Amino acid sequence: MNARTGQVSDIGEETTSDLYGRLVRLARAVFAVPGAALTVRGERQPVTLVASGVGRESAASTEPVWRYALGTGGVVVIPDLGASEMFGPGMFPLVTPAGVTPVRFYAGVPVHSSSGETVGVLAVFDHAPRTLDSVQRQILADLGAVLDRELSASGELAMAGEVQQLLLPxxxxxxxxxxxxxxxxxxxxxxxxxxxxxxxxxxxxxxxxxxxxxxxxxxxxxxxxxxxxxxxxxxxxxxxxxxxxxxxxxxxxxxxxxxxxxxxxxxxxxxxxxxxxxxxxxxxxxxxxxxxxxxxxxxxxxxxxxxxxxxxxxxxxxxxxxxxxxxxxxxxxxxxxxxxxxxxxxxxxxxxxxxxxxxxxxxxxxxxxxxxxxxxxxxxxxxxxxxxxxTPSDAVRRTPSGAERRTPSDAVRRTPSGAERRTRTD
Amino acid sequence: MEFQELDRDGHVVLAPHGRLNLVSAPPLRARIGDLIADGRTRIVVDLGAVESVDSSGLGALIGCLKAAREHGGDLRIAAAGEQVRAVLRLTNLDRILAPYDSAEEAGREW
Missing domain, CATH: 3.60.40.10 (PPM-type phosphatase domain)
Incomplete structure (x- = not known):
């Protein structure tokens, strides 16, 4: 309930996705790279939740590296993908679509759910070979740790919200x-x-x-x-x-x-x-x-x-x-x-x-x-x-209701929001 | 939140400004708690410089009202904007937290 002031508390309103976005943008700025992305496991394929700069296409073209980074315990730095033993010619060469500049440099840190499972990778990309010094590696690890905390907190909150929705008729x-x-x-x-x-x-x-x-x-x-x-x-x-x-x-x-x-x-x-x-x-x-x-x-x-x-x-x-x-x-x-x-x-x-x-x-x-x-x-x-x-008792209309209706009716006079929980990351 | 505090004869006037919300309400509540513990149980909260009050702010005012009354005093609010008055009317809370037009009027009988 709010006090009908039209002004609602301006704190604590930042959404989870906003925070992820800020961390990804921060990673890109800190390392001065053209792209950064947070890519998580999807049901069938990886899903890039948020990206900055060329992060989205870079993440798409480096999926094998993402799989590799997911399986490691910590920060992964590949100074030059073109020259790497694992992803270079003859191994798992990365396929870059036409019109997309190939990624040469990749650095990533796995992020974890509250149960400790690796769920994704925060990665930064560059079109030129480069490397990270020990301070920069630590910064990347720290950003991963922040995401770990956030993922586990938001996961629990989302679960509480789901339980709450299920308690409604x-x-x-x-x-x-x-x-x-x-x-x-x-x-x-x-x-x-x-x-x-x-x-x-x-x-x-x-x-x-x-x-x-x-x-x-x-x-x-x-x-x-x-x-x-x-x-x-x-x-x-x-x-x-x-x-x-x-x-x-x-x-x-x-x-x-x-x-x-x-x-x-x-x-x-x-x-x-x-x-x-x-x-x-x-x-x-x-x-x-x-x-x-x-x-x-x-x-x-x-x-x-x-x-x-x-x-x-x-x-x-x-x-x-x-x-x-x-x-x-x-x-x-x-x-x-x-x-x-x-x-x-x-x-x-x-x-x-x-x-x-x-x-x-x-x-x-x-x-x-x-x-x-x-x-x-x-x-x-x-x-x-x-x-x-x-209703006329001989023609009762059975009306589903509850949480998941998204179709606006004719009486909607403004844009419907679409999402059931407005600030939730989908 | 910054708030002015005026020690009137027999009561204390607190005048917060800005927004009275989740962040700013607790310090106000703590200060009023201290005043009540010191035996200053007659409190006027002057809302004249408050832009907005959210439900946390309203809850803090109600909580302070309760504390003041339990210690034999009272809490009154003054110069509340129309929107604060509207929510008090709608929830019938104006029955127990009657808004006064000004801090002077709220403290007149004290």
Whole structure:
């Protein structure tokens, strides 16, 4: 969650690929060579992740040297490939495509994953024979060590992000009469926005429980808290109504949130196929029903979870639920503030929500349009959206949703981002 | 982050400037923690020179508010920009962290 300032923290935002790129450029500058590249193992063939100068074509034409460097334990320096015993004439001569100046000098350092496996080589290339002195060899080894550290850190973070995506609901609930879709796009590998849904047997038949939450802060730390919130809420929501579930979740997590100094906004609801909605808004404030009769917001004046409730605290509150009815021609839209941030005003946001009533737009299509709009507008915050509508119960549209939808719908007004995690190296 | 500190009669006014975020919030939080430990539990944070507050900054303010109240004092914010006010309204946090128009007004009753 960000404080809707339009300005987000300008630190720690550098992406992994940016860092790789900088290290490769640095290597090229330090050794004053025309090319440098980071080339890693691919499924079938080597993949040059980042290149500087003539690095890409140089890496392509020296693939046998890359294989050799991969198998060595340390810095490899070949002063003149043309004269080398291994890659020169009669051995494994390098084939250089027409129009590409042949590489004569090659120096590389293997880089490793967190498990110690050699995954690639950082290499520098020159068109003329040369060599490296001992200081330069050490510098190349040091650059390799920096990449090793970065690869292992980003690998773990990406894995955490993948786990987090897998914890989101993937299949639409099997509940005739209601259609739901949701998606989270994390600003980093992992983040604090989450949503969840499940079907529950209630006193009025089967209902759909839906929640969208936003943990203060970003990245890995926020994602850990998000996982806890989701788990606790899901556990309670199975057995009690939405109001009691939020109350119990607030109590259960209060000590953790206080100790961590974090708070969490939640919008949680039970929705029946008849359209009846019971909801609890814990400081989230971003739930709107788009309606041909004009939009209405489903918000309350309750505080986020994790707000310290000391004995001197006047705001100690008893949770309350509110009610609404979703008509057959309406659309319930819940978003995180990363989405809201890209609109200049609440009025603009409402206008955009109303556009989601476009005929033929599915819930998944609406979610895609929201995410694409927010990411296209350049938000650097996490963005999340859940959309619910009623369907004729004899023609329930099964809508896949979750993490991997990339096709923008007609309602997208700006360039979709394409990638599910915007800063992730692909 | 640089912040000015004014020792008023009965309360302390802290005036950070620039961005209140992941980097700049911890020093402010630490300073307010020290003040509270010294028994200076009435704090005004003047946001007049703050360009932006992100969620980490907001979290720091809430954390300081909690610490101040636990020690019998309070924390008030002053001169917050429209965007900070908007997020406080949206999250209903303005119920517990009411923005004052100016540092003078925030400290008036103290």
């Amino acid at each position: 993937r299949e639409p609930p099997d509940l005739p009469g209601l259609e739901v879709a949701g998606r989270v796009l994390q600003a980093r590998d992992a983040g604090g926005d989450f949503f969840d849904w499940s079907t529950v047997q209630g006193p009025h038949g089967t209902r759909l429980d839906v929640v969208l939450g936003d943990v203060m802060g970003k990245g890995m730390a926020a994602s850990l808290v998000a996982s806890e919130m989701r788990a606790v809420l899901r556990t309670h929501a199975r057995y009690v109504g939405v109001l009691e579930a939020v109350r119990r979740t607030a109590e259960t997590t209060a000590a953790d949130l206080a100790r961590l100094g974090r708070f969490v906004t939640l919008w949680s609801a039970s929705i029946e196929p008849t359209g009846r909605i019971e909801y609890v808004d814990a400081g989230h404030g971003l739930a709107v029903v788009a309606s041909p009769r004009g939009p209405r917001s489903l918000t309350q004046d309750q505080l986020p979870l994790g707000m310290p409730v000391a004995s001197t605290w006047a705001a100690a509150h008893d949770w309350a639920a509110a009610h609404d009815v979703l008509e057959a021609d309406e659309l319930l839209v819940v978003v995180s503030d990363g989405v809201f941030d890209v609109f200049g005003s609440i009025g603009q946001a409402y206008d955009a929500v109303q556009e989601l009533l476009a005929p033929g737009l599915t819930c998944a299509g609406a979610v895609d349009a929201i995410i694409a709009h927010a990411s296209g507008a350049g938000t650097s915050d996490d963005v999340a959206a859940v959309v619910v509508r009623r």
